[in-house]
Amino acid sequence: MPFKIIASQCTSCSACEQECPNVAISEKGGTSVIDPKKCTECIGHFEEPQCVAVCPVDNTCVIDTSLPRY
Amino acid sequence: MDVSALDEASLAGSAVNIGEIMQAIAEHKGCGTSGGSGKASCGSQAGQGELPTEIWEKVKNHPCYSEEAHHHYARMHVAVAPACNIQCNYCNRKYDCANESRPGVVSEKLTPEQAVKKVLAVASTIPQMTVLGIAGPGDPLANPKKTFMTFELVARAAPDIKLCLSTNGLMLPDHVDTIARFKIDHVTITINMVDPEIGAKIYPWIFYNHKRYTGLEAAKILNDRQLQGLEMLTERGILCKINSVMIPGINDQHLVEVNKAVKSRGAFLHNIMPLISAPEHGTVFGLNGQRGPTAQELKALQDVCKGAMNMMRHCRQCRADAVGLLGEDRSAEFTTEKVMAMDVKYDLEMRKAYQAKVEEKRVAKVAAEQEELAKLASEMSGIKLLVAVATKGSGLINEHFGHAKEFQVYELSTTGAKLVGHRRVDQYCRGGYGEEESLATIIRAINDCHAVFVAKIGGCPKSNLLKAGIEPVDQYAHEFIEKSAIAWFKSYLERVQTGEIQYVDRGEAAIRQSALISAA
Numbered sequence: 001m002p003f004k005i006i007a008s009q010c011t012s013c014s015a016c017e018q019e020c021p022n023v024a025i026s027e028k029g030g031t032s033v034i035d036p037k038k039c040t041e042c043i044g045h046f047e048e049p050q051c052v053a054v055c056p057v058d059n060t061c062v063i064d065t066s067l068p069r070y
Numbered sequence: 071m072d073v074s075a076l077d078e079a080s081l082a083g084s085a086v087n088i089g090e091i092m093q094a095i096a097e098h099k100g101c102g103t104s105g106g107s108g109k110a111s112c113g114s115q116a117g118q119g120e121l122p123t124e125i126w127e128k129v130k131n132h133p134c135y136s137e138e139a140h141h142h143y144a145r146m147h148v149a150v151a152p153a154c155n156i157q158c159n160y161c162n163r164k165y166d167c168a169n170e171s172r173p174g175v176v177s178e179k180l181t182p183e184q185a186v187k188k189v190l191a192v193a194s195t196i197p198q199m200t201v202l203g204i205a206g207p208g209d210p211l212a213n214p215k216k217t218f219m220t221f222e223l224v225a226r227a228a229p230d231i232k233l234c235l236s237t238n239g240l241m242l243p244d245h246v247d248t249i250a251r252f253k254i255d256h257v258t259i260t261i262n263m264v265d266p267e268i269g270a271k272i273y274p275w276i277f278y279n280h281k282r283y284t285g286l287e288a289a290k291i292l293n294d295r296q297l298q299g300l301e302m303l304t305e306r307g308i309l310c311k312i313n314s315v316m317i318p319g320i321n322d323q324h325l326v327e328v329n330k331a332v333k334s335r336g337a338f339l340h341n342i343m344p345l346i347s348a349p350e351h352g353t354v355f356g357l358n359g360q361r362g363p364t365a366q367e368l369k370a371l372q373d374v375c376k377g378a379m380n381m382m383r384h385c386r387q388c389r390a391d392a393v394g395l396l397g398e399d400r401s402a403e404f405t406t407e408k409v410m411a412m413d414v415k416y417d418l419e420m421r422k423a424y425q426a427k428v429e430e431k432r433v434a435k436v437a438a439e440q441e442e443l444a445k446l447a448s449e450m451s452g453i454k455l456l457v458a459v460a461t462k463g464s465g466l467i468n469e470h471f472g473h474a475k476e477f478q479v480y481e482l483s484t485t486g487a488k489l490v491g492h493r494r495v496d497q498y499c500r501g502g503y504g505e506e507e508s509l510a511t512i513i514r515a516i517n518d519c520h521a522v523f524v525a526k527i528g529g530c531p532k533s534n535l536l537k538a539g540i541e542p543v544d545q546y547a548h549e550f551i552e553k554s555a556i557a558w559f560k561s562y563l564e565r566v567q568t569g570e571i572q573y574v575d576r577g578e579a580a581i582r583q584s585a586l587i588s589a590a
Binding site: 015046 | 179280
């Protein structure tokens, strides 16, 4: 299950884009969007998912439960 | 309490105020000192004073580093740095409104390439724009690629423009060498505490080394990095301004400690700003009812700290995309859409010629002030009072009362006129008629002032101001601020001496918290 960004809460500050070790995040339609194919939940890279840790709005980068786990 | 504060306190209570006499002597030597403890603060006041020439050269055209320069020179911010690496309880960057003016607020973010086009467009339209700052809307050093790319492009396209940046300091030590290499000789660091216990109440978390830290640990890392960065910058001769947000009940008393800590590490200027806090901002402090300081509380703290180092009193807490003189915001003229449609020719000679004219006016203004001050030399009164001034720049009383969006506040005493703050207000006059509600707000904002200096004022606001005990003064229309204020103060003292009027202490004044009602 990769992470997804809740568009209505995203401030489009792009902090997550810079931190993502997989270059999975880009700006689309005015908000940051995670490419689920590239997201690894930061497993093997860092202790915590970087987008979640850096995001200024709590509960905006969340697990996409509709997709299978990484 | 530190020694200088003690000196001031004990002097203030004595019958003969030695501090004032010392200041008067210093003024006659041609140096404006504003501290009672013998500290020269000429640099951020008028003229070079005792400032070393190399530092004066750096600050003389920088509106944020020189109070005197801010009447004449403009700055701009480009919003190329949206990401941030810390969370502050007074900040919510989701909020954007064209009528809002405070740090972290921005209408549109720019790429470095768009930013350069905008800089050139502004530099051509506003030739007195001398400074480009990157201040967010996030943290410039949390976006190092975009920030330094912008600086590089601007330095190439417009080499006469000074570069500066404003940071929370978390990543500062890592970038000091790059900052030095890009010849960025002004850096502002926001330091709100030097005690992690206090820091934990201001910063819920920081993002550092790929990890989110909270509580005491977060505040300790942030503070260590800020102070380390400050030391590294001052070692390299880079001028540092420290911004501190005054949060009553949290760090208000503590900012005296912060002041000492940054002074001892070589900071050039300390800017204590009031917390801006209202529920509609959606910040933690706005929502939990944390209040900002009153104008008196802010000034009292600034006055305690001024014994130790230069204090900035003219900060407008501007937006991360502000354009123009500090007291004005012309960002709406330079939206990306408008900038991209402009045919911009960067004309360095035209800018130089314009700035040479500005310098002439500036010299005339300081000379007029000195001349008027000499006439005050024989006065021995201990009276100190505040006056509000309506100005749109150039150091002149050149704004109508009804058109003013802010009033500059000067403290008058026998040592002269010194800018000690400003008050943002809603324009009283809109489309030909006066708004009674905004008049009441204006009176609240300048309630601590004895007089308001304007280029022109209508009959109705005039009588209301008089009723509120504030004297409207329009006899110095289009004249220099300091010279006029000193001349008025001399006549005020004479009126007090003859018994025509009585000196009375004024009350508190409110610092505006919410967005301006009228469009800028």
